[in-house]
Amino acid sequence: MANFSKSDVPRFSVDVYQNEYLPEGGRDVHAIVTVTATGGGTMGSAVSAPHIFSTGQAPEAAVVIMVDCSGSMDYPPTKMRNARDATAAAVDTLRDGVRFAVVDGTHVAREVYPGSGRLAVADAGTREQAKTALRRLTAGGGTAIGTWLRLADRLLASTDAGIRHGILLTDGRNEHETPAALRDTLDACAGRFTCDARGVGTDWEVKEVTGIASALLGTADIVADPAGLAADFRQMMETAMGKGVADVALRLWTPMGAEVRFVKQVAPTVEDLTARRTEAGPRAGDYPTGSWGDESRDYHICVRVPANSVGEEMLAARASLVIPATDGTAQSLAQGLVRAVWTDDMAASTALNAQVAHYTGQAELAQVIQQGLEARKAGDLDGATAKLGRAVQLADASGNEATAKLLSKVVDVVDVVAGTVRLKASVADADEMTLETRSTKTVRVKGPGDRRG
Known part of the structure; x- marks a missing residue:
């Protein structure tokens, strides 16, 4: 080491x-x-105990929250209210001194707070002002997520903060711009800021939301019940506040x-x-x-x-953690x-190394879940049964209980060791989307001598 x-x-x-x-x-x-x-501090304590480094200061950070305000957010009306409450919870979680902004996303992007192309500096006063501005958010219009991300990029580029992060919420498909336009935006934003993406309800496209998070090195998840948004946003912001180096x-x-x-x-x-x-x-x-x-x-x-x-x-290789600089130099952090x-x-x-074997299986697990769900959507029931059966087998063998539980809502397990399953005749959209969205989540190797926890 x-x-x-x-x-x-x-x-x-x-x-x-x-x-x-x-x-x-x-x-x-x-x-x-x-x-x-x-x-770098303990995640989840951003407000009560700012992350202190040996310099005595927390790292400078900037966050832009992008809230879907398209017309579909009014069905049911509680969805928009939950989104406002969730954004307010995220704002409350901001550490003093963090620069932030809130963006209203429809077929165009609009600054909600503070406006004029600026970022506010979090303190008791600006947090209250932001929450007041959130009360004016209403649903109406279409969805063009690329415009939201472009605006977030411009706002974040106005600061020299080391940590630049976005939080994006959508409830629908990106119907008012082409897939190519969104890809171009993601290519333009990659490396400039990280972004967590959330889909609320069940009318959004999993591959769009996970693709955004993947391109921008963030997390993706489903919040099937809008009532769960506030807790999820609070946790996302706490995690963002826990970042110490970008x-x-x-x-x-x-x-x-x-x-x-x-x-x-x-x-x-x-x-x-x-x-x-x-x-x-x-x-x-x-x-x-x-x-x-x-x-x-x-x-x-x-x-x-x-x-x-x-x-x-x-x-065979030297693996190093580095922070590259624009002049071609790099700060080395560790190597193996x-x-x-x-x-x-x-x-x-x-002999198979236990960690290599475990993660080879975890990568296959993510792949066969996605292939199985695609086969199911395409009407290939035999192919779906085979792939999801293999997924059940891999989840059990690796101890991935969370994924096994999600699979059990899509298939009936006949023989877990053999991977024999039957497709359920009826599957709730939320259950299928949750499995697809979380298919890439893995568990770590557990066993004697595993020092990583």
């Missing part, structure tokens, strides 16, 4: 879990890289002749980062990880190395090493 601490950031550590042994001629090296950040990258250096096959975040959710690589010097590439508070995440990396003979060994050793010991070279 390697550690690095800096006065204005949390302390990071990197642990590498792998079976470094390869058979003669073997080329693919798999490893789970566990990154842990500590010392724009952290996982940098992978590989030796001559080696190449990175893939990089995936595998805990707390599955997120493929492979295509997001940016070059960072000779044989090195950066993969974005977003903002960090007190937390731990796992990454599955696969490196293809040149084939070698028994007895040879090499450094991935090794390759060639052996003729069959038992050693064929």
Whole structure:
């Protein structure tokens, strides 16, 4: 394990879990890289106990809350009221000194508070002013989420705050702009701020909401009952207030002749980062990880190395946490090493590392759930049964009880070990959407010697 601490950031550590042994001629090296950040304060205590670093100050942060105010938010009328209450709860959770704004989103984006292209500075007075402005929010118009994100980007760009974050709520499909326009917006905003996205009710498109969160390195979830919005918004804002450093990258250096096959975040959710690589010097590439508070995440990396003979060994990769700078330099936070050793010991070279095996199964679990639900929607009942049966089997084997519970609302389980299931004749929209939205949530390895919790 390697550690690095800096006065204005949390302390990071990197642990590498792998079976470094390869058979003669073997080329693919798999490893789970566990990154842990500590010392940046405890999440969930943003108001009562600001996150103090060794500088004596909490990091500067800016947040824009985007509230869907399209016409559908009036059906039922309690939905708009719940959205106002939720936004008020988020505003109340802002730490003093945080810059913030509220945006009204329809087929256009409008500043609700403070207005004039500015961000307010959170204190008792501005929080009350913002909540007063929220009472004027009414439902009407269409939905063009890209315009909301563009406005949030402009507002956040007006500050030099280190932590730049968005919270987005929608209850409907993005019907008033093209998918290509939304993709262009996400491409333009990626790396500029992070964003959590929430769908309320059951009339929104899961892939749109999860796609926004994925592109902007945030979280996505469903709030099927609008009455649950306030608690969810409060928790999102508490988490945002717990972030201590932004724009952290996982940098992978590989030796001559080696190449990175893939990089995936595998805990707390599955997120493929492979295509997001940016070059960072000779044989090195950066993969974005977003903002960090007190937390731990796992990454599955696969490196293809040149084939070698028994007895040879090499450094397959060096995994570092860095904060890249615009001048090409980078602040190193922590690093770990991935090794390759060639052996003729069959038992050693064929043994599966527990962490690698576990997360390979978790990634497959997310994939087969999504494939099964797509097959069900397409009327391919046999395909859906096979995929969701495999999902039940994987969830049980890995101890992913939350996902197993969600699956039980979509299928009747006949034999959990064999993965034998029957599709339920009737499934509530909320249950299906919850399973799809949360399909990428994973559980960590549990067992003797697991030090990550």
